[in-house]
Amino acid sequence: MRPVWWLSLWLCSWGLLVAKEVPPNYTDLGQWARANELETRPNYTARTLLLTNEWSRIEFKLDAARMDFDGYEVRLSHPIRKQGAHWQISTRDLETVLVPLTRPPKRNPGRPIRVIALGAGHGGNDPGNLAGPKREKTYTLALARAIRPLLEKAGFKVIMIRDDDIRVELEERAERANLARADLFVSVHFNGYSGSNPGAVNGVETYCLTPSGCSSSNDAEKNGGPWARGNKTDRENINLAYCIHRAVVDQMDLPDRGVRRARFKELTLLDMPGVLVEGGYLTNERDVALIDSARGRSRYARAIADGILAYKRLIERGQAEEGR
Ligand SMILES: [Zn+2]
Structure with missing residues (x-):
């Protein structure tokens, strides 16, 4: 038993070490926009991607770790990147910034903010x-x-x-x-x-x-x-x-x-x-x-x-x- 225990501990700590250095996962912005009924307008000269619908106007700049959300700057953790023709946002930025801002959570009706x-x-x-x-x-x-x-x-x-x-x-x-x-x-x-x-x-x-x-x-x-x-x-x-x-x-x-x-x-x-x-x-x-x-x-x-x-x-x- 003992050697196996040591081996798994070693693998675990190695896993943690490696996890810190792994580059972030990225998600395709165009696909996300389509699924959320936002129109995409890339501007290759300005190196920007604009997502719009009736309610929102969200602009990203290539290689910049920020977005312009309805005219106000919101910082991201990782830069926006492009792979071929695909604009990408880091998955954690998508989950923790873009999604909550486009779909704000609702508060439990029984608990108003007081x-x-x-x-x-x-x-x-x-x-x-x-x-x-x-x-x-x-x-x-x-x-x-x-x-x-x-x-x-x-x-x-x-x-x-x-x-x-x-x-x-x-x-x-x-x-x-x-x-x-x-x-x-x-x-x-x-x-x-x-x-x-x-x-x-x-x-x-x-x-x-x-x-x-x-x-x-x-x-x-x-x-x-x-x-x-x-x-x-x-x-x-x-x-x-x-x-x-x-x-x-x-x-x-x-x-x-x-x-x-x-x-x-x-x-x-x-x-x-x-x-x-x-x-x-x-x-x-x-x-x-x-x-x-x-x-x-x-x-x-x-x-x-x-x-x-x-x-x-x-x-x-x-x-x-x-x-x-
Ligand atoms: Zn202070």
Whole structure:
């Protein structure tokens, strides 16, 4: 028995090692489009493929790990490729981004979205990014406090993950949302750029948790990445991120830096759909001017609240008809 046991263990670990290095599987985009009644229009000069129907306009660019979904950028884990005349998308990107966005999941009719957990990033001895003497932790709390009354007015119950200048650890943030049985978790942050010309970068990025087996948007993680508790709501996460991103880009006139995916600790531990909004760059004067004024923040709060409402409508839609 003993040699066989060792042999299978050896084969198992070899299998795991090899699995990490295997290139991703790809699926034919044209075939998928036809099955989903989308028209395909390749443009060989621009190296783009456009999929359209009555409701959607989705554009892919050859060799780029992103798509334009109804006018908003959504990052993919792997580049779009072409084999002969066939455009292809990685199967994990198809399953975790394209399919859920084109066919959003429906929420159980008995459980409407009612409780929102709002997480102001950083706090206490963790200032976050800096804009001269001003600190990210101050802006995130000011924004969360501006969002709260808008959500309450819209009928939601709001759980503030912090409502003071205190540090709440990332695990504790998720735990508070889970204990409150929140239906959604929205964390607000502001970005910083440390390149040679810090002022050169601005705009909004909206993050949801990277699905297992997919790469995050900002680092060199390969195809690996473990499954986490927050991955139970992958299909909802990407839709919530998209709805909030779209509302913010529309209403704030900020450059669209994309719906992105990352394994942020707080998102990995959630029991409900969650996102993290990087609402602008504290290293960019224009973004700071927006975030620094009460008027700018109140517009920002409106945009995030509208994004949450758009998600609620999307995910609860059609339930009356289904319930007939
Ligand atoms: Zn932050």
